[in-house]
Amino acid sequence: MVDFAFLDSGTGGLPYLLRLKEMEPSAECVYVGDTANFPYGTKSHEEIVSCVLSICERIVNKFNPRCIVIACNTMSVNTLDEVRRAYPDIQIVGTVPAIKLASSVSKKRKIGLLATVATVQSDYTKQLKEKYAEDCDLVLREDTELIDFIERKSFTSSQTECEEACRPAAEFFRKEGCDAVILGCTHFLNIADTIQKVCGDEIKVVDSRDGVARRALDVCHISKDEKKEYNPVTKLYVTGEKDTEEYEIICERYGIAFSSW
Numbered sequence: 001m002v003d004f005a006f007l008d009s010g011t012g013g014l015p016y017l018l019r020l021k022e023m024e025p026s027a028e029c030v031y032v033g034d035t036a037n038f039p040y041g042t043k044s045h046e047e048i049v050s051c052v053l054s055i056c057e058r059i060v061n062k063f064n065p066r067c068i069v070i071a072c073n074t075m076s077v078n079t080l081d082e083v084r085r086a087y088p089d090i091q092i093v094g095t096v097p098a099i100k101l102a103s104s105v106s107k108k109r110k111i112g113l114l115a116t117v118a119t120v121q122s123d124y125t126k127q128l129k130e131k132y133a134e135d136c137d138l139v140l141r142e143d144t145e146l147i148d149f150i151e152r153k154s155f156t157s158s159q160t161e162c163e164e165a166c167r168p169a170a171e172f173f174r175k176e177g178c179d180a181v182i183l184g185c186t187h188f189l190n191i192a193d194t195i196q197k198v199c200g201d202e203i204k205v206v207d208s209r210d211g212v213a214r215r216a217l218d219v220c221h222i223s224k225d226e227k228k229e230y231n232p233v234t235k236l237y238v239t240g241e242k243d244t245e246e247y248e249i250i251c252e253r254y255g256i257a258f259s260s261w
Helices: 014-023 045-063 073-086 099-105 117-121 123-132 144-152 159-175 186-199 209-219 245-254
Strands: 004-008 029-033 067-070 091-094 110-115 137-142 180-183 204-206 235-238
Touching: 004 014, 004 045, 014 029, 014 067, 014 186, 014 209, 014 245, 029 045, 045 067, 045 073, 067 073, 067 209, 073 091, 073 117, 073 123, 091 209, 099 110, 099 123, 099 180, 099 204, 110 117, 110 159, 117 123, 117 137, 137 159, 144 159, 144 186, 159 186, 180 186, 186 204, 235 245
Parallel strands: 004 029, 004 067, 029 235, 067 091, 110 137, 110 180, 180 204
Antiparallel strands: none
16 A cells, blocks of 8 residues: 555656655655546546546556555546545545636736647636636647656756746737746646746746645644654656656656666
């Protein structure tokens, strides 16, 4: 049994895992990137549900986690209810666009959402806007190209190359007059500092990693007796990549073990 299993379409959810480990180093975690089905953002709702339920079944059988963190906005807004019904005895924590947080920091009442096609078009996203930012204009930008860059190139690219990849999105939101932008795809968190740098001081870039990590720890409380005196090695698995160079670089950078799926 492991404490937490993190699931994403690729490397996007790693910042959530890293933040949780900062908060609770004794947590035993595994990370699964479903790269065999990447990208998720261009799939239909039905395709996303099918893929997520299938990979969750494999995660449960292989790791028996106490909690599954669906560290992907696209997966979460499309499948949280289905996964919770399928695994009522496992805590399921999702990641959804931080619309509430963006609303709280916006003075212009004009906020941007940078996300996948599926998240931008999701009814769940519309409900979050109505619930938490009814008085705000929500400017939407789907950016499959930037997501693909982050997954496949960002970890081996220069800082200048990363900044240039982010610039079209930053210019878009600046022209739209936004003063807060939500990173609505977990992949963006891997270069969140770069996105903030390119956006400049007039735009506040927000995400949900703190809230998700706290929520996961709250629902899967690790008692004093269960806490380990050492920091368990976190393992990263990918389901479909034959070329593992990028993932080995990521694992070395963050002190994670790359393991065969």
